[in-house]
Amino acid sequence: MYSHLILGGARSGKSAVAVQWAEESGLPVCFVATAQAQDAEMAQRIQQHQASRPAHWQLVEEPIGLGRVLAEYSNPQRFVIVDCLTLWLTNLLLHADPDRLRQEREALLQWMWQPAGPVVLVGNETGLGIQPLGELTRRFVDANGLLNQELAKRCSRVTWVVAGIPLSIKGP
16 A cells, blocks of 8 residues: 655644645544644644644544554545654654653554555654754654654655655655
8 A cells, every 4th residue: 555754854844744634635634633722833833734624624633542543544445644743753752651652653563564545654854954952852753753754654756845846755
């Protein structure tokens, strides 16, 4: 089944590309949002993203249990977008249960071997900058890089987005 990983920098146009592909699919769309509005600036970002999506799309807000949500909502007759993996990973790194990251990561990676329907995963590539100074930031960059590598192995397509332009790096 079709699985697609979209990577790029912050504000590179990744989400817009995913939305365009979903609209072009002709299928009903389920949008899985991982963001949490924990401050006013993030609430505003979430509102901007919501305004850029068709109102008739199904919305599932899930900051932690991504593998479970994909297993529940994915099927051959529905196009699923997950936006974004970077916030999902951050939510897990900050979770009170330190083992939760391993559990949720494994659930997602296991599901990705045989997705039930078309899915597009949107995430940031964070390995192009300078080495972070703080321990938590270094853990995040390491975890994000490893997650992107594992997802890229499992996805039939991988696209890099730069300045709103999608560049295929794996698949047709």
